[in-house]
Amino acid sequence: MGRMFWAGRSAALYLAAWLMLGLMLAGLLNAATGAGIPGSLLFALPLMLVYASVCGFSSYYLCRAYPLATKSLRSVLVVFFVTAASAASLWCAAAVAWAAFWRWLAPSMGGVQLSPPVAAVMFGVGVLLYGMTACAHYLALEFERARRLETRELELKLLAQDAELRMLRTQIDPHFLFNSLNSISALTSIDADAARDMTLQLAGFFRHTLGLEAHRKVLLSDEVELTQRFLAIEQVRFGPRLAFACEMADDAARCLLPPMILQPLVENAVKHGIGQLPQGGVVRVHAVRAGSQLKLRVENDVDPDDGAPGKGGGVGLANVRQRLAAVYGIDASVHATRDGAIFRVDLILPADMGD
Template sequence: MNGGLWARRSIALYLLAWLMLGLLLAGLVHAGSGAGPGASLLFALPLTLCYAIGCGFSAYYLCRAYPLAQRSLRAVLPVFAFSALTAALLWCAAGSAWAALCRLVLGEGQALAVTRPFVAVMLGIGVLLYWMTAVAHYLALEFERARRAETRELESRLLAQDAELRMLRTQIDPHFLFNSLNSISALTAIDAGRARDMSLLLAGFFRQTLGLEAHRKVLLTEEVQLAERFLAIEQVRFGPRLAFEHRLGEGAGGCLLPPMILQPLVENAVKHGIGQLLEGGTITVVAERAGSLLRIRVENDTDPDDAGTRTAGSGIGLVNVRQRLAAAYGREGSVHWARDDNKFRVDLVLPAETEEKG
């Protein structure tokens, strides 16, 4: 909430509460002294609103000067007792002067007659109202302090989460670059032209990913495009042995997810799946939106005779994806992987966020 708007609303509520107290005081004056309704309102309302302003400023600055978290009640109570008594005495003096002025305007028959019992009642009411104002200010200051502490805590959590996401994201780039440079090195001795093409594609891929920030999300369609760019790099080495398919269900392509969350899964599919098959295979990305959830599956062909490959999920790609989902979504995001005969699949489940939701 805007600070200026909050202050204006607080002042309006404060004056409204004092206006109601003024009406109550006018009713007491009318019932106790026999003054007419008009004279009672003329006496009580201006006097109460002036006291509201005086009490408000006085109690506010005293509450700031004597915070309860830093001062003991033994030090605070005498200050507020003296201030309340002083303010109430000034209020009674102002009331007597205002009553005298009202008598001059309205005449002796309709104006309020200020007596000692009435002044004593005003004195007691003035002290109580001052203390109530001080308590209200202390509550408001405590609420403000708690809100600032909550805001700082939230900012700290967001910064820590952002730092964790950045750290996890930086694990991907060196890992991918290391594998790509190894492939280029291997191609250099076999086909210098293909090695050059792969280098250019790699430069273009990193140029596109440099603008991605760890704390911002991208569309699933953009993630799939990044996966296609990556596979275009790998296809220089594998040729027709490497195929890629993707199917995005209705509404799935417009969902948001952490950047480069699919790339390590596709990279693992190439390295541990297609790369181990002489005849090659297909990498498939399927995404569907099911209500408030987005389900993504990355599936690839693998060697049926190598049953131990990637079943433990100990590779950096799978671990990284699991940690990034946990950091971004908590328990709402999950990743599971399984092997079925000659297929290895990784299933991601995360909230279906869209640009409209922020």
């Protein structure tokens, strides 16, 4: 429907332009031959509309057959000049016949007398109009080609972004699985039942994440639920040493974000924070919506005597940065800071409500 509308409007504008040219030609003929306004209009308007159709169709196919990108400019000019001269000659011949027809049909109205100077002017106008029509077609074709290239470039960009997101997402599962298998291996010699429970929890976690696609977004509430599933696996090993607290506003919970964004941050908090403390600690997630932004914070207790700020960012934190940059560009940011015995990661991204 859209294409038909635009094609119809373009055709209407094209015909309107040629009608204006026909009125101008009628005025010139009236002034040059004294044929009168009615006779000049009856002569000029039909003749101009016929020539508009001839110029439109023939120049369009010639522009298609002689694209500027592949044909030499000299050959294009020669072909169009010969064609324009031929079309203008035929137009002048048709004008002579048309004038004779009107003189025979309505001799009382007078008629246009095509003297050699008038015919020469019509020939020059015909060549000029054909050339202008060809230029208009070339501009339209170049515009169409540029639009196709822009669309193709956008499609390729989206495909590349999707491939990058899939690659970054695939880094998370092996990384998490490696750490979990190490934990299960450590438990097998200490508590076989706990190792079995952790294995079942791990299977359930991967079953839940199997349907998550890297290019689709999930609700923040679902992302937090997935994080809790991960922590349930880790709590089999850490027991009461590992605690979790979440503060999430209702409007923030309905925001959309890439899947498994919080999980690598929470994994880092457990492995490099809580896991290094004999007494354990708390992993805290805070989420709030501030206007058009969604602000997330993941923080955990760390050893205050360990003076290496940001220790353990590794694959997880770098992966989160790259994924958010791929999805949101400069509209998202990730900042990791250390404040005494607290290590925190702040994420700021657009508040996507899926509207």
